Amino acid sequence: MKVFSIAEIGSNWEGDISIGKKIIKECKKSGADAVKFQMWRAEDLYPKHPLFKQIKKTELSLKTAEKFKKFADSIDIEFFCSVFYPEAVDFLETLGVKRYKIASRTCTLKDPLSKETLSAVNSTKKPTIVSMGMGGNRNYIEKSLLKNKTTFCYCISDYPLKIEKMNWNNVLKYIGLSDHTLGISVPILYAGLMKMENNKQIIIEKHVKLPHSKSLDASTSLDVNQFKIMNESFRNIEKLKKLV
Numbered sequence: 001m002k003v004f005s006i007a008e009i010g011s012n013w014e015g016d017i018s019i020g021k022k023i024i025k026e027c028k029k030s031g032a033d034a035v036k037f038q039m040w041r042a043e044d045l046y047p048k049h050p051l052f053k054q055i056k057k058t059e060l061s062l063k064t065a066e067k068f069k070k071f072a073d074s075i076d077i078e079f080f081c082s083v084f085y086p087e088a089v090d091f092l093e094t095l096g097v098k099r100y101k102i103a104s105r106t107c108t109l110k111d112p113l114s115k116e117t118l119s120a121v122n123s124t125k126k127p128t129i130v131s132m133g134m135g136g137n138r139n140y141i142e143k144s145l146l147k148n149k150t151t152f153c154y155c156i157s158d159y160p161l162k163i164e165k166m167n168w169n170n171v172l173k174y175i176g177l178s179d180h181t182l183g184i185s186v187p188i189l190y191a192g193l194m195k196m197e198n199n200k201q202i203i204i205e206k207h208v209k210l211p212h213s214k215s216l217d218a219s220t221s222l223d224v225n226q227f228k229i230m231n232e233s234f235r236n237i238e239k240l241k242k243l244v
Contacts, residue, residue: 015057031231107136133157176203
């Protein structure tokens, strides 16, 4: 079994390109397979939010996405994004990303351009990861992404998520986990259980920050040191011989 470990950066780059590059580098050193950013427009998603100015600061522009993609390529770690508007997909195609993420809120179709974004991702025919932690119609999402190899992740959109809210009978029906619990216990447990199920590859996504980050996502993110310990645990689980 192989664990495809995704570092979800979110707002943890704090609107600063130098911090963004540093966290990409640290995630590579920590054993991540990919770093994931989010491409949304603050005016689309958060027009009346009381923290609009702080949110706007971490909006990933096309130009900044290109810089992060080039930097990630230079140190041999995959860069991709959750996308929230179709022009983001068009631009990321010019950068040659390998896959896309559809976020939970997009699956509810309540945001502007959700359907158009799904259509744009479908047209790429590239692997797509989907979280539906906020709900939505899975049949509709599957039909909207018929051209893609789609992996659905178990997800509950609580920040942070209490472990007791997880339904492990459902968790093990997925070959992906987008985890919002605090710490690293749940991802490691999930990887171990999926190893016992003899899955060939699973996806685990976790929010990651630099130590002492003050970003909006910081309180529910792992720092890169914890992230490294988690990834080392994954690699040890991968080495285990067939269990039962």
